[in-house]
Amino acid sequence: MDEMTITSAQYVTNIDGSNMAVKTTINKKEMFVSIDPANRHYAEIMRQVDAGELTIAEAD
Amino acid sequence: MALSKILPAGQDQFAGARNLIINGAMQVAQRGTQTNQTTAFTACDRFDIAVNGAAIMTTSQDTTVPSGQGFSNSLKIDVTTADSSLAASDLALLRHKIEAQNLQHLLYGTSDAKNITLSFWVRSPKTGTHIIELRHANASYYNSQAYTINTADTWQNVTVTFDGYTAAAFNNDNGLGLVIDWWLAAGSTFSGGTLASNTWQNTDANRTVGQVNCVDNAANNFYLTGVQLEVGSTATDFEHRSYGDELARCQRYYETSTATDYFSGLDGSNIYLSHEFAVVKRAAPTMTYTVSQSSGSINSLTASTDHYRWAISGTSVGAWSGVLVKADAEL
Numbered sequence: 001m002d003e004m005t006i007t008s009a010q011y012v013t014n015i016d017g018s019n020m021a022v023k024t025t026i027n028k029k030e031m032f033v034s035i036d037p038a039n040r041h042y043a044e045i046m047r048q049v050d051a052g053e054l055t056i057a058e059a060d
Numbered sequence: 061m062a063l064s065k066i067l068p069a070g071q072d073q074f075a076g077a078r079n080l081i082i083n084g085a086m087q088v089a090q091r092g093t094q095t096n097q098t099t100a101f102t103a104c105d106r107f108d109i110a111v112n113g114a115a116i117m118t119t120s121q122d123t124t125v126p127s128g129q130g131f132s133n134s135l136k137i138d139v140t141t142a143d144s145s146l147a148a149s150d151l152a153l154l155r156h157k158i159e160a161q162n163l164q165h166l167l168y169g170t171s172d173a174k175n176i177t178l179s180f181w182v183r184s185p186k187t188g189t190h191i192i193e194l195r196h197a198n199a200s201y202y203n204s205q206a207y208t209i210n211t212a213d214t215w216q217n218v219t220v221t222f223d224g225y226t227a228a229a230f231n232n233d234n235g236l237g238l239v240i241d242w243w244l245a246a247g248s249t250f251s252g253g254t255l256a257s258n259t260w261q262n263t264d265a266n267r268t269v270g271q272v273n274c275v276d277n278a279a280n281n282f283y284l285t286g287v288q289l290e291v292g293s294t295a296t297d298f299e300h301r302s303y304g305d306e307l308a309r310c311q312r313y314y315e316t317s318t319a320t321d322y323f324s325g326l327d328g329s330n331i332y333l334s335h336e337f338a339v340v341k342r343a344a345p346t347m348t349y350t351v352s353q354s355s356g357s358i359n360s361l362t363a364s365t366d367h368y369r370w371a372i373s374g375t376s377v378g379a380w381s382g383v384l385v386k387a388d389a390e391l
């Protein structure tokens with residue numbers, strides 16, 4: 001019912017180099033998704049990663 | 061001097077906290093009119109729609125309201141593409157989601173679970189049976205009840221009381237706890253059984269028996285306002301809150317910057333800039349942005365619950381950008 005079509009995902013690092021967000025395209029819209037299990041977009045990203053449907057690329 | 065004094069509802073020491081609904085009077089509409097919607101947040105904050113099937117809607121904050129009730133706005137759902145022949149799994153519904161930790165006083169999961177009463181003003185394009193439903197998100201149980209619209213395209217006040225659920229508590233966290241569903245249309249997957257009115261159950265087919273199809277024509281408009289959910293078995297007068305109060309409550313879940321940032325003199329390397337949110341978010345949000353004019357690039361936009369920070373770079377001295385950001389921490 002809350003279907004999200006995720007077409008890309010790449011980590012974004014903070015100034016200190018730690019992963020801070022996932023830059024992604026969901027339903028054709030570019031988003032910076034915070035790494036927080038309570039964030040509904042991040043929860044869906046991780047569900048798809050766990051299901052083998054999505055891979056998050058390392059930061060540039 | 062009197063030892064005690066009973067004040068009318070809304071004037072006692074709990075004024076402002078009686079209604080568990082945020083933006084029940086549809087005062088706040090940070091997103092503005094939303095077109096071509098299926099499953100998405102509507103124009104009015106804290107209310108979203110879910111669609112499976114052919115129906116497409118435009119949602120907007122409207123000034124059509126029931127007269128004499130003190131409301132200035134309603135949420136309008138304008139069906140722009142109809143679903144006149146519902147497949148079994150088709151559905152269309154309007155939702156309001158409540159954070160679990162704000163529901164602890166309902167004592168769900170105990171023998172003292174409290175009844176709650178939902179009241180609202182609705183204007184439907186269809187007469188007949190409509191379904192209103194509570195969904196316990198931490199237990200995946202539903203409590204559905206029917207209400208009858210007597211006259212199409214006419215405001216009607218509805219009050220429904222739901223029994224407390226004794227079998228499962230709400231999580232005491234910042235996640236989803238309770239969902240209120242106003243059904244607009246339902247295929248046989250959800251309507252093919254027997255309505256178990258005011259009973260907590262988990263059979264899909266028993267959820268929406270008799271629901272009329274409010275999305276069967278592109279001329280259909282559905283309106284809602286004055287939504288109140290309160291503890292007890294009696295609906296009290298609607299608790300009118302100030303715009304500022306409702307806006308702050310909404311901004312826990314969604315906030316859009318009202319000013320645009322501009323930069324000049326970028327020399328090709330990243331510069332970082334942080335802004336505090338007006339209200340601390342429910343969770344670290346998802347950030348999106350709109351660039352009004354730019355010869356640079358947004359390299360990152362990260363956030364925690366209380367602030368966001370972005371990195372921008374230009375390719376030459378004099379590059380500049382105008383950026384408007386949105387933070388989404390919706391349930």
